[in-house]
Amino acid sequence: MKLDAKIPAGNLEDKWTTYRSKCKLVSPANKRRLDVIVIGSGLAGASAAATLGELGYNVKCFCFQDSPRRAHSIAAQGGINAAKNYQNDGDSIYRLFYDTIKGGDYRSREANVYRLAEASVQIIDQCVAQGVPFAREYGGLLANRSFGGVQVSRTFYARGQTGQQLLLGAYSALSRQIAAGSVKMYNRHEMLDVVVIDGKARGIIARNLITGQLERHGAHAVLLCTGGYGNVFYLSTNAMGSNVTAAWKAHRKGALFANPCFTQIHPTCIPVTSGYQSKLTLMSESLRNDGRVWVPKKKEDRLKPPQQIPEEDRDYYLERMYPAFGNLVPRDIASRAAKVVCDEGRGVVKSGYAVYLDFSDAIKRLGKDVIAARYGNLFEMYQRIADDNPYETPMKIFPAVHYTMGGLWVDYDLSTTIPGLYALGEANFSDHGANRLGASALMQGLADGYFVIPVTIAQFLADEIRTPPINTNQAAFAEAQNNVQAQIDRLLGIKGNKSVDDFHMALGKIMWDKCGMARNAEGLKQARKEIQTLREEFWQNVLVPGTANEFNPELEKAGRVADFLELGELMVIDALNREESCGGHFREEFTEDGEAKRDDANFQYVAAWEFTGTGKDPQLHKEELVFENVKPSTRSYK
C-alpha cells in the first residue's frame, strides 16, 4: 500500500486557499440525498455534525453518553490558541504553525498544521458569535494568556472551563440542527463496527445501550470523532468512558493506525494517592504562568513542610535547566524533568512521585485576589480533591497520561485509508506530531469539524450523488452485526473469576511501567509478551455480569478493554520500532546530555500500521515527512 497524503501543490500559504477554489462541490439539491454518520459529539463531532447539517446533508450523530453535551472535550480547562495577534506581540499564522511543528518535534505534516493555524482565526470568530463567554478586558475586547512552548500570548479562555464553553457552543449549534431536522441524534448508542462495502465505508453497527439492541445504520460516509485512547493506561485524565473501540474496529477493517506510541503525559496532574483510584485529575497548564515548579535540593528535605524549606534549599529545576522558557517549557519536557528529579529521590510525597507547584511568589506580587480571579475554580477543585489549600501550601503535582497524538492515519482530506471513512480531532494523528502544545487540542477539534471536513468531504461525496440510500439489508451489514453479536455472547459466556477492571488495571500497569514516560527495548519486548498473556487470560477468565439485552455498563466496559488489550500491543510495537527519542516518546537508549535525541535520518516518518490479525506482527507503512518550510533542528528551550 502506497500512502498518499494528497497534499496540494503550491506554496504553504496558498495550499488551502487554492484547494478550496478548485475542489469539488456538491449542490444543495444533492446534499439532501446524501447521508453522513458522525460518531462522537465532542468538539470535533458536534462541530462537524452541526456544520454538515447546516450545509444540508442528512446527518446521524451518535454518542455513548446520555447527552451530546457530556463528551470529554468538556473537561479541557486552559484555553484555545488562535493566531489573532490581538496582543501585538509578534504573533502570526506562520508563527502558530511554526510553534506547533517545533512543539511536535518535527513529526507532523506541514500542510495540515498550516491549515490548522489558518483556521484558528475563524474559530474564535465563530465561537464568539455563538455566545461563548470568553474572558474579556475592561474595554470589552477579548483577553489572552500564555501557554507552554511559546513566547506569545495567543490563548483565549473562559475561566478554567474553556473546553466546557466551546463544547456547549458546538452543542448549541448541534441542537439547532437537531431541532431543524437535519441531524438525528442517537444518545446512549455505541458504535461497535464499521461496515465496509466494495472498499468504501457504508455504515455502522451500533448498540442501543439502554435496550441492548444492535442497530444497522447506513450512510454514504462515516466520520469518527471519537477522541483519544489514553485510557489504555487505566489511570489517565480521560473520562471513564473514553475508549478506542470505534477507531480500533476501523483499524481491524483496514484503516491504518499512525504513531500509536505518541502519548502525551501532562506534567501538572494531582498525584495518585492509592490503589483504588479510578482516574486522575488535571490541573491546567495555565497554572504554570504563575506557579513555580520545584523540589528540595536535598533528599532529606523531601517530606518536610515546604514552608520550612528555605529559598536556597529549593531547586526550581525548570528555571534552572531551561532559562529561556522556564516554567513554560512544553509538556513532554516538563514531565520528563519531573520524572528525573523524582527518580533522584527528591519527590515530595511518601510514594516519591510528586513535585511542588508554588504560587507564593505570584500571590506576593499580584495579590491573592488576582490569583483567585485567574485560577479560583482550579484552586477550589484542587482543594476538594487533595484536601489542601493551595493559597497557603504549594500544590503537589505529578505527570499523568492526558492525550494521544497518535491515531488513525488520515490524508489532507482527513480521510483514512478506507474511502468514505474519516477521522477528526484527537482520533486522527495528523497535527501534533510527537507532542501537542497546550491549548491546541480544542483548536484542532474545532478546525477539523467546523472548517476542514465540510470542504474536504465533498471530494468523496461529489462522486456519490448517484448512490441511492445505503440498503442495510446487504450481506456486509448482516456479517458485521453477527460478528458484534458473537463478541458480546462470548464476553458474557466466559463467566470467569476476574472483573473487567482487574484486567484493565493490569494492562494499565504494564503500559505505564514499560511504555510510559521512559521506554527501552528490553522493557517493551517484555511488555508485548505480558500483554499477549493478559489478553489470553482475559478471554478465558473475565467475568461480565448481566445479559446482552439490558442496560449493562460492565458489558460496555468489557468490549472497550478487549480493544485496549489489542491496541496496547500495537503501541508497544510502535515504540520498539521507533529507535529515537522525540516528543512524548522517550527511549532511554537514545539520549544526548540527558536530553532526547531525535534521529531524522532514519525516523522522519509517520509509522502507519496495518492490521494483520490479533497477536500477529502488523505491517508497517511509512509516510516520509517532507519539510519544505521549516528546517528540523534540535528542539531547544534553553
Place this chain on the structure above:
Amino acid sequence: MKITLKVWRQKNAQDNGRFETYNVADIESDMSFLEMMDVLNQQLIKDKKDPVAFDHDCREGICGMCSMVINGHPHGHVKATTTCQLHMRSFKDGDTIVVEPWRAKAFPVIKDLAVDRSAFDKVIQAGGYISVNTGSAPEANSVPVPQDMAEKAMDAAECIGCGACVAACKNSSAMLFLSAKVSHMALLPQGQPERKKRVISMMKAHDEAGFGSCTNTGACEAYCPKGISITNIARLNREFLSAALSSEQPV
C-alpha cells in the same frame, strides 16, 4: 471506614424498584463517593450479583453525568459539589448512607440510579442557541462585550446540566437550568436578535417536557454544584414577561 449502603435498585423503567442494603468495608477517606460505589460494584460482581448501574464519566465535576441523591441531598450534603467530587472524608466510619436516583416525572429511571435526562436536550433544542451558521461570523473583536456582562454571562453558562436543580425541587421544576441558558444568551449582544423568541419557545418546551413550575423555594440554588444563582430565575421571569407583553403572537 465501614459503610452501610441502602441503594435504590430498579431493574428497568417498568420495575417498581426497592431499597437493598449492602455493607462495604476498607473505604478510605480520600476516595470519592463514586470510587466507594466502584468498591461496592467490584464486590457485587465477584459475588455473582448484579452491580449497581449509575451514570458517571469525567469524574472531575464538569460533564454533569453523575447524579445521585445521597441521604436525601442531590449530590450529597456538601455545598457546591457533584457526586464525583464528594469524598468519603465527608462521612463517618459506621455511617448508613441512602442512595437514590434523581426523582422527577421528566427524568424516568433507566436502571437503578441512572435516569433519562433527554428532556434537558429538548429544552435546549427549543432555542438555547444563537442562529449563526459556520463561516458567517463577524471578526471576534468587532463587537465589544463589557467585562462585567461577559462575567455574568459566564456565571450562568457554567451550568453543567446535571439536573440536581430538578431533583432538589419539590415541583421538579427545571427553571434554574432554563434560566441559566436564557440569562447566558440574554446578557450578551450576540443573543439579542432571538432574545424574545428564545425565552418564549424554551419556556414552552420546559412545560411540555413535564417539569413543574417554580415556587421560589430556592432549593435548586442550594444544591447546584456550580452555584448558579436564582437571580437567573428572576431574570428569566422578567425576560418572559417582557417578551410575552411585546409579542405579536399569542403566547
